[in-house]
Amino acid sequence: MSDEFDLDALAESFLEFLEGEWPKEKAIAYERSGQAYDAGLWAATAGLGWPALTAPEANGGLGLGTAAAAYLHAALGAAAAPAPLLGTLLATTIFGAAGAEGGHELLAAIAEGSLRVAVAEPGSAAVETDGKTVSGTVRNLLDAPGAGLFLLRASHAGRPGWLAIDTDAAGVSVARRALADTTRSLGDVTLDNVAIGEGRLIRPADPAALDDLLTRRACVALAADSLGGGEAVLRITIDYMKVREQFGRLIGSFQALKHRVADHHAALVGARELVLNAAALPDDAPDALLAALSTEAHVTALTADIARDCIQLHGGVGFTAEFSPHLYLKRAKLNEAL
């Protein structure tokens, strides 16, 4: 992991780019597109090297760690961006794990952004395989409809590992399940006698340790996504409270409303500390997993609650799809459920 990177500058660049490339109007309009992800946005982020962030340097990546990923996901959450980079983070983690031979040729494609990956939840049920073919069903796979590669939990000869399956391989089908949060996608994957390619069964040296690392990184990324979303939806709401008038007064002058946003803001200041701390801990810190799990549980719930209140604080327009708070509420609720 490279420490020379100026993470603050990096964070700034993520936010700045998304503000220009994915403004509120685009986010609102995208909601009805029916897409699994936005191809234009994805290509733009790939052009900037975002998928390469956590890929090893030997495979064309930047070799950065959890902290850099946290800043990226905070920016994605702030923009409610339909760019499925969580799978990229987890895929680079799996391929980068000790003893994980094979699949490395996929890393270059992942790092350059030509291959999007849907990764099964660490700890979820594994599909059985004899090492040559695989059949089974994986339900509720996040970002599966837009992916070119699946990384699925597998069990071979009693040993846990991961299977890399091309989504266009013979015998693979994906049934998309519509989500309330349209900025991400979900699918049920069915494998019917799918052939396993050379080096596509990945066996980490320590599968449990890899599960912990994946859980930790996923939790930090989701918490960061929620943090960014919470900060953004609150900012949007406060801006609205400064222009919306009722009874001849700006609604932001009413204590019953301003005290609520003051509390939300104070809670998010604390949440930011939690996310930065959880993201900055070294992978082998004894409390890294505890910090990530507790941070994810707290911050995703907090933002879901703030986004819920932001709809109410907007009043009638908060109930319309023309305003953005609902996008953040839906994304926050999905983060909370993941």
Added chain:
Amino acid sequence: MMTQTDTLAPAIAERSFDPISKVGDEQAFRQEIRDWLAAVLPADWRQQWQKVREADLKGVMNWWLNERRKVGLATPHWPKEWGGPGLPFSYQIIVYEEFARGDAPELETFTISLFHTPATLFEHGTQDQKDRYLGGITHGTDVWCQGFSEPGAGSDLASLRTSAVRDGDDYVVNGQKIWSSASMHADYCLLLARTDPNGKRKHDGISYFIMDMKSPGVTVRPIRQITGESEFAEVFMDDVRIPAKNLIGAEGNGWNIAQSTLSTERGLLIFSATERIARAFELDGIEAKNTWMRDVGLRREYAGFYAEMQAVRLMVKRLLAELEANPDKASATLPTFIKLNWGPLLQRYGEFLVRAEGIEAQKWEPAIPGTGHSSRMRFNDFLKSYGWTIAGGSNEIMRNIVSERILNLPRG
């Protein structure tokens, strides 16, 4: 004075302790404080102090202050020029961390003496005032109190009405103060009074005095709190004469000086409080392993508090890092955010423990002096948590400040 000193003294310490001599080696410094605490502090000090009645409170507090003085830690955060040990900030943090870890008594009676008085006098006092008053804290057991709030000036402190009228070499003071911590034990008071009732703004015309609590015309009436104890009192001033040389700073500049007094609450005091609760939180879970921790719902609720607790501790640590780097550039908003998170968290956590422990938590026991907000008597701590949401500017005022001054929402 009662003989708590004798009953509390543990078996003669086998060796002398000198943490100050370990400065330069953080680990050795930490260990020395740990060893000293283990040697000097009776394991059952909480039980002993629980029996202490109001009149004897000073005795036990003085005992502990003197024990701290013997090892150079009476005023651990004071610079050398104030008569303190001049510890680097990182070592001051260690002292308060170890006090929390070792469950050392909190010197509640001396909070103003140890924090607010020096913060005020060193920045704004005359040389004469510093010479005369600080020694009574570094070498003695002078108790100071703060005469700020009034019945009509709580969160809206600037509307205070106690008056001070110049008469020859004195000011004649009339009025009433309230919520004055430890004032029934106090030797001196940091007093805010209005010297000019015709100021342009209500913040103008306030002056800052040192008032001798033994002055004729001073009456102190303890306030019985919802916890049953009396930590505060009302202070009545009836034609009290304060010599003009006891004015701190210029006449009419009291409001600004009061900000220095209060800014002292923004560092080690809040750090000490959060570390003590963090330690208590850990013990709460461990001690409940055969009781409410077996209940899935309560266990989850308990776990949920962990992240919130951590968030506050991380905010406090950031504040300390900023204060260490440059006290003048430390965030002015972070203390407000800390207070807005900390008070309600303490209240919800206190309520949780009362609920989790069922009927046991309903049984009343006398409060334990020196245990602050972590007496670990559930109902007591729960009730006391209101101190964090009401005192020091109620959280409602904090929300006004955040929304109007930080988020720039229009005033109501």
